[in-house]
Amino acid sequence: MPNEKPTDASLTKPQRTQVKIWDLPVRFFHWAIVLLFIAAYVTNSLGPTYFKYHLWSGYAMILLVSFRIVWGFVGTHHARFANFIKNPAFTLKYAVSLLKKSDQHYLGHNPLGAIMVVILLVAILIQAMTGLFSNDEIFNLGPLYGYISDELSLKLTSIHRQLFYWISGAVALHIAAVLVHIIWKRDNIIKAMFTGKKSIQTLTNETTIHSSKTWLAIIILAGLALILAWVLVHAPEAVIDSGY
Amino acid sequence: MNPILKTISVVLLASASVIVSAAEPASAPAADKQPGPNPAKQAISVRKATFTLIGNSFKPIADAAQGKAEYNQADIQKRANRIVVLSEFLDGAFPESSNLGEPDTKAKADIWTTKTEFDKKLKEFQEHAATLAKVSATEKTASDAFKEAFGVVAKDCKSCHESFKVK
Numbered sequence: 268m269p270n271e272k273p274t275d276a277s278l279t280k281p282q283r284t285q286v287k288i289w290d291l292p293v294r295f296f297h298w299a300i301v302l303l304f305i306a307a308y309v310t311n312s313l314g315p316t317y318f319k320y321h322l323w324s325g326y327a328m329i330l331l332v333s334f335r336i337v338w339g340f341v342g343t344h345h346a347r348f349a350n351f352i353k354n355p356a357f358t359l360k361y362a363v364s365l366l367k368k369s370d371q372h373y374l375g376h377n378p379l380g381a382i383m384v385v386i387l388l389v390a391i392l393i394q395a396m397t398g399l400f401s402n403d404e405i406f407n408l409g410p411l412y413g414y415i416s417d418e419l420s421l422k423l424t425s426i427h428r429q430l431f432y433w434i435s436g437a438v439a440l441h442i443a444a445v446l447v448h449i450i451w452k453r454d455n456i457i458k459a460m461f462t463g464k465k466s467i468q469t470l471t472n473e474t475t476i477h478s479s480k481t482w483l484a485i486i487i488l489a490g491l492a493l494i495l496a497w498v499l500v501h502a503p504e505a506v507i508d509s510g511y
Numbered sequence: 512m513n514p515i516l517k518t519i520s521v522v523l524l525a526s527a528s529v530i531v532s533a534a535e536p537a538s539a540p541a542a543d544k545q546p547g548p549n550p551a552k553q554a555i556s557v558r559k560a561t562f563t564l565i566g567n568s569f570k571p572i573a574d575a576a577q578g579k580a581e582y583n584q585a586d587i588q589k590r591a592n593r594i595v596v597l598s599e600f601l602d603g604a605f606p607e608s609s610n611l612g613e614p615d616t617k618a619k620a621d622i623w624t625t626k627t628e629f630d631k632k633l634k635e636f637q638e639h640a641a642t643l644a645k646v647s648a649t650e651k652t653a654s655d656a657f658k659e660a661f662g663v664v665a666k667d668c669k670s671c672h673e674s675f676k677v678k
Contacts, residue, residue: 314669316577405569406665428678
């Protein structure tokens with residue numbers, strides 16, 4: 268926490284201090300998901316013989332998104348859902364205040380950004396989960412295909428195919444909103460999502476973090492990986508070759 | 512007119528028009544409604560059956576190519592030859608009348624609006640299937656040549672589905 272005495276404003280520029288907002292797990296999660304989303308798209312486009320890599324991208328995303336959801340309850344201050352998700356009335360008031368340029372500045376996610384966080388987390392999780400049960404009607408089967416009927420698998424595959432376009436739309440909107448925010452509010456949140464730090468002029472009573480609690484994140488991630496591995500290993504065999 | 516009679520006749524007229532319009536969906540093609548053998552529906556069931564068999568034949572080839580199963584040359588050759596024959600069934604399986612849309616078929620209307628593109632893709636599939644059969648006759652292991660020939664056919668499946676099969 269910065270604790271310098273205020274200096275004489277007439278002699279020097281106002282002090283700006285760097286405060287830490289985003290822990291390492293959140294930052295790692297964010298950029299890993301970006302890369303994995305691209306990887307999932309590319310590995311699917313490469314063709315049916317690269318399906319293995321598409322699966323791996325999906326597994327990684329299930330793990331990371333699940334982790335982020337858990338982290339939203341036990342992580343550092345600005346990572347916790349309770350600290351940035353607001354009720355609809357409050358969020359609407361915030362949106363209006365933006366237009367009136369009387370909005371409160373947020374160090375972490377602002378109430379509108381919170382909506383996008385929830386949308387993307389839920390959508391990507393659904394996307395990856397439906398993928399587990401999907402089949403490409405050529406020869407690739409999701410690892411949990413053996414649990415369900417072919418008919419249900421096709422329905423889930425259809426969702427998986429179409430949801431991609433919705434997620435892409437949300438991502439485009441997210442990127443646009445981030446750019447508008449940076450330009451309009453002169454608040455470089457892309458840089459902040461890399462370094463974890465923002466520079467502030469006046470001390471606010473908003474919390475800044477001291478430690479990333481990375482050790483806790485690693486334990487949670489390892490636990491989730493074990494669960495996923497167990498589920499995959501115990502899935503029933505999908506296809507019986509009858510010779511025809 | 513007596514208000515009660517008026518209400519009853521309005522309700523009757525409204526019901527009649529709803530029933531009539533429900534019984535005559537505007538987009539139903541004539542072929543569907545005629546009695547007797549239906550060439551459109553027959554084409555649909557032929558191609559569905561053909562694709563099922565192609566898929567069944569292709570799966571063991573895919574397993575061998577991806578190292579999930581042993582490469583048994585006799586078996587692989589048999590499957591590859593079956594795919595060549597099956598692919599011929601597709602030539603007559605897409606008549607214009609079978610453009611019935613869901614739920615009858617997952618064939619997109621694009622097949623008929625861009626017929627040359629569809630025909631080209633079908634031909635490529637047939638040619639690449641023939642190549643795969645030829646390669647499997649000479650390759651004694653899951654060699655690079657075999658994997659390549661297999662990969663080309665797999666891409667054909669996906670490419671056609673991407674353009675012409677409902678998602």
